[in-house]
Amino acid sequence: MVSQKVTVTNPSGIHARPASNLCKVAGSCRCDVFLVVGDKKVQAKSVLNLMAAAIKTGTEVVVECDGEGEEEALKKVVEAIESGLGE
Amino acid sequence: MERVTVEKTASRGIAVAPVYLYLEPDLTPETGSIAAQDREAEIGRFLAAKEAVVKELETLAETNEIFAAHLEIAGDFMLQDGVEGKINGDLKNAQQATGETIDEFAAIFEAMDDAYMKERAADIKDIGKRLMAALKGVKRPDLGGLTRPVVVVARDMYPSDTVKIDPSLVKGILTEEGGVTSHVSIIAKSMGIPTLVGVKGILSKVEDGQTVCMDAAEGVIITDPDEAAVKEYEDKLAAYESERARLESLRSTPAVTKDGKRIYLCANVGNVQDIQNALPMNIDGVGLFRSEFLYMQNTHFPTEEEQFAVYKEAAQLASQELTIRTLDIGGDKELSYYEFEKEENPFLGWRAIRISLDMKDMFKDQLRAILRASAFGHVRIMFPMIISMEELLDAKAVVEECKAELRAEGKAFDEKIEVGMMIETPASVMLADEFAKEADFFSIGTNDLTQYILAVDRGNKKIANKYDYFSPAVLRAIGHVIAAGHKEGIKVGMCGEMAGDQKAVEILLDLGLDEFSMSAGSIDYVREQILNRD
Numbered sequence: 001m002v003s004q005k006v007t008v009t010n011p012s013g014i015h016a017r018p019a020s021n022l023c024k025v026a027g028s029c030r031c032d033v034f035l036v037v038g039d040k041k042v043q044a045k046s047v048l049n050l051m052a053a054a055i056k057t058g059t060e061v062v063v064e065c066d067g068e069g070e071e072e073a074l075k076k077v078v079e080a081i082e083s084g085l086g087e
Numbered sequence: 088m089e090r091v092t093v094e095k096t097a098s099r100g101i102a103v104a105p106v107y108l109y110l111e112p113d114l115t116p117e118t119g120s121i122a123a124q125d126r127e128a129e130i131g132r133f134l135a136a137k138e139a140v141v142k143e144l145e146t147l148a149e150t151n152e153i154f155a156a157h158l159e160i161a162g163d164f165m166l167q168d169g170v171e172g173k174i175n176g177d178l179k180n181a182q183q184a185t186g187e188t189i190d191e192f193a194a195i196f197e198a199m200d201d202a203y204m205k206e207r208a209a210d211i212k213d214i215g216k217r218l219m220a221a222l223k224g225v226k227r228p229d230l231g232g233l234t235r236p237v238v239v240v241a242r243d244m245y246p247s248d249t250v251k252i253d254p255s256l257v258k259g260i261l262t263e264e265g266g267v268t269s270h271v272s273i274i275a276k277s278m279g280i281p282t283l284v285g286v287k288g289i290l291s292k293v294e295d296g297q298t299v300c301m302d303a304a305e306g307v308i309i310t311d312p313d314e315a316a317v318k319e320y321e322d323k324l325a326a327y328e329s330e331r332a333r334l335e336s337l338r339s340t341p342a343v344t345k346d347g348k349r350i351y352l353c354a355n356v357g358n359v360q361d362i363q364n365a366l367p368m369n370i371d372g373v374g375l376f377r378s379e380f381l382y383m384q385n386t387h388f389p390t391e392e393e394q395f396a397v398y399k400e401a402a403q404l405a406s407q408e409l410t411i412r413t414l415d416i417g418g419d420k421e422l423s424y425y426e427f428e429k430e431e432n433p434f435l436g437w438r439a440i441r442i443s444l445d446m447k448d449m450f451k452d453q454l455r456a457i458l459r460a461s462a463f464g465h466v467r468i469m470f471p472m473i474i475s476m477e478e479l480l481d482a483k484a485v486v487e488e489c490k491a492e493l494r495a496e497g498k499a500f501d502e503k504i505e506v507g508m509m510i511e512t513p514a515s516v517m518l519a520d521e522f523a524k525e526a527d528f529f530s531i532g533t534n535d536l537t538q539y540i541l542a543v544d545r546g547n548k549k550i551a552n553k554y555d556y557f558s559p560a561v562l563r564a565i566g567h568v569i570a571a572g573h574k575e576g577i578k579v580g581m582c583g584e585m586a587g588d589q590k591a592v593e594i595l596l597d598l599g600l601d602e603f604s605m606s607a608g609s610i611d612y613v614r615e616q617i618l619n620r621d
Contacts, residue, residue, distance in 0.1 A: 011393075012386040016203065020159055046165035048211075052195045054204060057387070 001066040002074050003036075007058065010084040014055040018085035023047040025080040031067030033077055044077065088316060089292060091308040093283045097272035099304035099608075100281030101324040102259030103317060107237035108295040109228050109248070114219040116182035121174070129174045132181040136221035137161065143217065151250055153210075161214050166192070182222050189215030201423055203386050213245065230257070238299050240289055244271040254278045259301050261308065263290050276608070277364055283308065334611040337618060338369040344596060344620045352614055353408065353604035355582055359397060362404045365607035372408025372465070374530065374604020375582040376401060378453065379415050387424055388449050394456035402464030409464055410530065410604075411457050412509065413450070413482075415439045415471040419546070434538070439472035444481055454489045461501035468506045469530060474514035479525055509582075511535040516564045519571035529572045530604070533583025537561050556585045562594065569599045580604055592616035 010018050014035075026033040026044035033044040035053070042053045044063075055061060063081070065073040121129055140161050147154040160166070166188060173184035189211060196208040220227050230239070230251040238259035241248070249271060260275055265284040275282035281303035292310045293299055300309040300320035309316050342350040353374030354365035358381075362373060381389050381397060402409045417438025421427060430436040443450040460466055470482050483506055493500050507528035510516060512535070523529070537556045538545045545554050555561075565581075572579040580602030585591045587605030589612050595603070596617065603613055 011390055015386055016156075016207075020156070023159070043165065046163050047159050048163045048165045048192055051204065051207065052192070052199075054199055054201065 001064060002070050003062050003064040004074055004078050005060055005062050006078045006081050007060050008055055008081060009057060010087040011057055012087060013057045013059065014050055014053065014085070016051065018087050019047055019050040021086040022077070022080060023050055025077055029065065029069065029073035029076065031065050031070045031073050033073060034064040034066075036062040036064060088313050089310045091286065091289065091292065091310065093286050093306040093308070095266075095285070096282075096303050096306055097260075097265075097284045098275040098280060098282040100259070100279065101302050101304075101320060101327045102238050102281045103298065103300045103320045103324060104236045104238045104258045105296050106293045106299050107228075107233065107239050108290075108293070109230065109239050109241040109244070110290070111216065111227060111242075112220065112223075112225040114216055114223065114225075116186040116219065116222075117180060118183060119180060120178045121180050123178065126175055126178070129181040129184070130171055132222060133167075133170050133174070133185060133218075136181070136185070136218050137167065139221045140214065140217045147250075153250070157210055157214055160211060161217070182219065185218050185222060186215065189218070201386065203423065209245065233257070238301065240293050240299070242290065249274045252278065252280070254280055259299075259303070260284075261286050261289050261293075261299070261301065263287065277360070331611075334615060337614055338367075338611070340614075340618060342371075342614050342617045344617055348596075350596070350600075350617050351408075351578075351580070351602040352610055352617070353410075353580070353582075353602055354405075354607050354610065355604050356401075356607075359400050359404065361607065362401055365610070366404065368607060368610040370405075370407075370607075370610065371602075372410070373401070373405040374408070374410050374580050374586075374602055375469075376409060376411045377415070378411055378413060379420055382414060382416060382422055383420060385422075385424070388452070391452040391456045391459075394453060395459050398456055398460035398466070399463050402460045402466050406464050408467065409460075410467040410469050410507075411460075412469045412471055413440070413453055413457075414443055417442055434535075434544075440470050440478055440482060441472065443470075444478065444485075447485065450485055451489055454486055455493065458486075458489055458493055458500040458504065459498055461504045462499035466501065466504060467528065468504060469528075470506075470508045471532070472512060472535075473508045473522070474512045476518065476521060476525070479508060479522060483525070507577075510568050511539070511583075513539050513564075516540075516568055519568045520574065523571050523575035523577055526577065528577050529568060529579045530602075531565060531568055531579070531581040531583065533561070533565075533581060533585040536564065536583065537585075540564055556583070556588075556591070557594075562598075565595070565600075566598045573599060578602060587613060589613060589616050593620060596620050 008014060014022060022044060035042045035044050037053060037055055040053060043049045063074060063077050144154050144158040144161055148158050169188035170184045173179045173187060193208040193211045196204050199205060233256045236256050236258045239257055240261045243262050243264040257280055260280055260282040262271060262284045263286060265271055272284055281301060283303050297311055300312050300316055342352045351371040353372045354370045355375040356362050356373050357377045381394060398411060416422060417436060418434050457466060457468055473479050486506055505527035508526045509532045510529050511532035533556050537554060540560050541558060543550050543554045569579045578601045581600055582604040586603040587609030592613055
């Protein structure tokens with residue numbers, strides 16, 4: 001398993017459209033992808049779970065990838081969050 | 088035959104047509120657990136239903152973005168995980184497992200304190216209904232399948248229902264629930280469909296296919312009418328339509344009074360769609376763009392770029408004039424993402440320009456967006472709730488600061504942009520002669536002005552009869568402001584309810600008002616009054 005800290009910077013947080021974009025990126029990875037926020041661990045491949053976590057802008061999250069191609073997946077997901085999730 | 092009356096009109100007009108009962112079939116899941124060996128079959132039933140719903144949504148998503156989001160949720164693996172867990176683990180049947188999983192997700196979203204996320208619960212429930220109908224093999228009523236004119240009678244209508252409305256076939260709408268500001272009311276108004284909402288008991292008073300007559304402006308519904316009543320309403324409808332046609336034929340005539348004064352007829356709008364709806368009325372511009380909706384229907388303070396995109400589109404549409412009122416929140420308007428302190432007297436509290444001047448960075452984001460949009464049309468800036476010269480000068484200084492920044496950044500804007508103010512406080516009336524030297528225009532906001540001058544809360548039903556903009560105190564204030572503005576050669580407009588009141592046109596013309604700005608529905612009527620004025 002690999003992990004990395006990243007701060008959510010897009011204005012509305014991981015919400016609606018950004019959640020959907022993140023879900024698509026996570027969905028394209030073969031390994032499991034989780035976001036850890038405080039004591040919550042969220043399945044990033046589920047848009048329902050992502051939205052329900054209500055992660056606001058400025059929040060620091062830990063991206064965890066576990067499984068096949070985890071290094072590459074981690075890079076991809078962190079990049080997507082850093083670039084503002086299309087917002 | 089029965090006569091039903093309703094107090095408030097959602098969208099005016101007259102209709103005579105057969106009832107189309109728009110009711111959900113019974114979607115209660117069947118109860119009862121399953122045998123262990125049936126688990127796979129139940130999961131199969133769920134997967135088949137899900138596939139059918141995804142197909143349905145894929146078709147809908149081609150023309151409507153709302154359903155793209157529904158599609159994602161319907162296909163979410165967490166939903167499937169939840170249902171499979173209940174079938175495999177708890178030996179529940181597919182219907183019950185689906186119902187419970189949907190309820191669980193909807194409950195999570197309903198419990199969130201963000202208004203936007205709360206609404207997502209409705210999306211999830213909507214998907215739940217689709218899944219349940221597919222599982223039960225029942226058809227839900229379909230407005231898209233209408234072939235003849237009808238009056239739709241429903242409990243309430245949601246975005247997924249109204250998107251299918253064809254205004255050439257849906258002649259009227261009656262709902263048992265909902266208010267005049269609910270979704271269906273807004274949509275019906277924009278499509279010009281006569282609509283009454285909150286009609287208690289209507290579902291039990293009509294039968295599918297039975298004729299119904301309605302006059303939405305009067306709030307009257309006649310169920311199961313006799314021949315005479317049908318004839319009466321058909322005549323009313325014909326008279327209404329010819330009256331509409333006559334008013335529409337006046338649209339090409341500029342609003343000039345018989346003694347030759349050109350009056351500007353403008354629209355009050357909350358978004359770009361409102362401008363599009365008002366354009367056919369041949370408006371002279373937008374006299375009030377309520378920027379607060381951009382803030383209220385959002386999850387965060389809108390950024391400069393987000394606002395710029397909206398104002399630019401608005402400026403291009405309302406090319407003659409677009410008056411943007413800077414943020415007017417507080418009072419009765421709140422934001423889901425910003426906690427306002429509880430106040431004893433919110434209408435006398437921290438609101439409008441007071442907030443903007445205190446939160447300068449946010450104010451600058453808005454002013455920079457407005458300034459940049461001014462390169463694309465005739466844009467005017469308007470400050471709400473000004474009570475002192477210091478406030479006006481401070482606000483103007485922030486505009487100058489933004490202009491200097493934009494100049495330095497090489498970004499285009501209208502150097503001569505007009506900066507005006509609302510007249511809606513007694514203080515601004517008293518100082519109108521001073522303000523007229525510093526403001527490029529006035530716009531009288533009669534809703535607040537009336538309540539402040541008369542000290543009458545406009546929301547208090549007990550004293551509603553005292554809330555009256557024809558009161559001599561209010562009329563004198565209006566007269567004083569117009570005279571003070573004209574003395575300095577600036578234009579004076581009005582953007583409160585009074586400007587759209589046919590009964591007020593004559594007196595406002597006598598007082599010398601230059602611009603009337605109102606909701607689009609009143610423009611045709613006010614134009615006629617102006618054209619007929621001696």
